[in-house]
Amino acid sequence: MSGVPAARATPAGGVAASWDRHAKGSTQHVRSIAGQQPITAYLRYRTTMQQQMAFSSSVRGTALPAKPRASNGAARARLAVRGQSQQAPRSVQTSGAATAEAVTNGIVTSPLFRLSYDTDNEHPDLTRSWKKTMKIAVTGAAGQISNHLLFMLASGEVFGRDQPVALQLLGSERSREALEGVAMELEDSLYPLLREVKLGIDAHKVFEDADWALLIGAKPRGPGMERSALLDINGQIFQEQARALNEVASRDCKMLVVGNPCNTNALIGIHNAPDLPARNWHALTRLDENRAKCQLAIKAGKFYTSVTNVAIWGNHSTTQVPDFLNAKIGGVRVPNVIRDQQWLKEEFTPKVANRGGALIKKWGRSSAASTAVSIADHLRSLYTPTAPGDCFSTAVYTAGNPYGLDEDLVFSMPCRSNGDGNYEVINDFVIDDWLRDKLQESEAELQKERDCVGHLIPGASKAVCAITEDTMLPGEN
Numbered sequence: 278m279s280g281v282p283a284a285r286a287t288p289a290g291g292v293a294a295s296w297d298r299h300a301k302g303s304t305q306h307v308r309s310i311a312g313q314q315p316i317t318a319y320l321r322y323r324t325t326m327q328q329q330m331a332f333s334s335s336v337r338g339t340a341l342p343a344k345p346r347a348s349n350g351a352a353r354a355r356l357a358v359r360g361q362s363q364q365a366p367r368s369v370q371t372s373g374a375a376t377a378e379a380v381t382n383g384i385v386t387s388p389l390f391r392l393s394y395d396t397d398n399e400h401p402d403l404t405r406s407w408k409k410t411m412k413i414a415v416t417g418a419a420g421q422i423s424n425h426l427l428f429m430l431a432s433g434e435v436f437g438r439d440q441p442v443a444l445q446l447l448g449s450e451r452s453r454e455a456l457e458g459v460a461m462e463l464e465d466s467l468y469p470l471l472r473e474v475k476l477g478i479d480a481h482k483v484f485e486d487a488d489w490a491l492l493i494g495a496k497p498r499g500p501g502m503e504r505s506a507l508l509d510i511n512g513q514i515f516q517e518q519a520r521a522l523n524e525v526a527s528r529d530c531k532m533l534v535v536g537n538p539c540n541t542n543a544l545i546g547i548h549n550a551p552d553l554p555a556r557n558w559h560a561l562t563r564l565d566e567n568r569a570k571c572q573l574a575i576k577a578g579k580f581y582t583s584v585t586n587v588a589i590w591g592n593h594s595t596t597q598v599p600d601f602l603n604a605k606i607g608g609v610r611v612p613n614v615i616r617d618q619q620w621l622k623e624e625f626t627p628k629v630a631n632r633g634g635a636l637i638k639k640w641g642r643s644s645a646a647s648t649a650v651s652i653a654d655h656l657r658s659l660y661t662p663t664a665p666g667d668c669f670s671t672a673v674y675t676a677g678n679p680y681g682l683d684e685d686l687v688f689s690m691p692c693r694s695n696g697d698g699n700y701e702v703i704n705d706f707v708i709d710d711w712l713r714d715k716l717q718e719s720e721a722e723l724q725k726e727r728d729c730v731g732h733l734i735p736g737a738s739k740a741v742c743a744i745t746e747d748t749m750l751p752g753e754n
């Protein structure tokens with residue numbers, strides 16, 4: 278008996294129930310297929326749709342029927358189905374629904390474990406209010422940021438305690454083993470809201486029907502690598518992933534690009550996913566917003582909760598513009614609270630923009646936990662009505678923007694949401710001469726980045742890369 282002692286998630290209106298996966302003497306088996314080297318692995322909480330909607334506070338585990346192991350020949354045959362005839366895993370289950378489904382999908386699946394939920398003794402109270410399962414694809418899932426983020430997503434603290442989630446994790450060839458390790462940790466965390474975990478290295482499989490794609494995976498810049506080379510290498514990753522999303526994701530899939538250079542990667546994504554709404558693409562600048570709030574709070578001697586309406590404008594690079602002009606502390610405009618203009622212009626602004634680099638110097642690696650927190654903040658901001666007079670920052674497509682910016686960029690701007698997952702750009706932020714100059718600097722940088730990746734944008738003219746200066750990206754090492 279190793280039942281889950283207490284529910285991690287208590288849906289609104291539900292009961293704080295004790296969870297037991299071992300009712301009526303049946304035993305929950307955790308089936309671990311040791312030594313396996315799957316090409317694509319699925320870790321799957323197997324429930325019917327009905328069960329998903331009515332997951333019980335008294336979940337019972339049922340023993341899985343014994344399943345014969347495949348011979349290597351059979352495994353190779355299935356690998357051939359998906360065009361990969363070599364490197365068969367040493368053991369793959371051959372019978373039962375999962376195998377049938379795997380063959381149907383052309384994927385070799387090798388479940389690390391499966392749960393069967395017996396619904397006979399259900400307590401519908403707990404799950405009656407649960408929403409339809411949200412499918413969240415995450416790339417770079419074995420990386421530092423994901424190592425924090427995935428657990429926040431699974432716990433319900435991001436999308437709510439009534440929002441079951443399926444995690445569809447994309448790794449790179451190199452991180453395949455590590456990805457399985459991540460899945461094992463997710464298994465061991467026993468999150469009731471986590472309904473399914475799917476692992477793979479093929480974006481076309483992993484992104485299937487995704488409602489959200491959190492695109493974190495990217496190559497870090499190696500020693501001596503030019504910024505333009507990074508734009509090209511990572512741009513190719515995002516071109517490929519955008520094409521895959523365009524083909525297989527939900528038609529209203531929303532994308533958040535974290536992998537750097539995130540603004541231009543998102544622009545590449547927009548142009549390579551013509552069937553998905555361009556406005557659904559975001560690039561993460563929420564970490565920069567949080568950093569700006571922190572600095573303003575410290576300077577004013579107030580707690581950060583009194584700092585509102587802080588926008589980050591532009592690129593997620595050192596040309597970013599943390600906006601102190603429109604920001605407020607205790608409802609009062611920052612320049613009327615912090616009267617030191619020199620500090621605001623010459624210290625605050627570069628301090629925020631260089632925070633990532635400063636952190637790397639201290640910590641020896643780039644920000645991961647605070648980035649994951651900011652991704653969670655970003656997502657929550659889209660599902661919570663924005664308070665009047667407040668905003669959140671996200672880099673979005675500039676088509677039709679109210680500030681006269683180049684209309685084919687991904688540029689961070691102040692936004693608000695009514696809580697339905699969408700946003701609108703706030704159109705009445707005050708822009709003075711100083712701020713206008715700064716916005717233009719960041720705009721010019723993004724235009725140059727776009728020129729560098731012309732070869733990755735359908736219909737664009739040939740790439741001409743004129744980036745000479747190095748605006749180190751916060752968080753980049």
Ligand SMILES: NC(=O)c1ccc[n+]([C@@H]2O[C@H](COP(=O)([O-])OP(=O)(O)OC[C@H]3O[C@@H](n4cnc5c(N)ncnc54)[C@H](O)[C@@H]3O)[C@@H](O)[C@H]2O)c1
Pocket residue numbers: 416417418419420421422423447448449451452493494495496497514534535536537539560561562563564565593643644645648751752753754
């Ligand atoms: N926008 C922001 O605010 C912000 C902040 C911090 C970091 N970042 C960026 O986020 C990215 C990830 O950071 P991290 O610290 O998690 O890095 P990491 O190196 O720890 O993890 C990246 C993971 O991505 C994987 N990967 C590489 N190419 C992939 C591909 N094509 N498909 C799927 N996975 C792939 C790698 O194997 C690795 O596991 C970096 O580009 C970093 O610069 C952005």
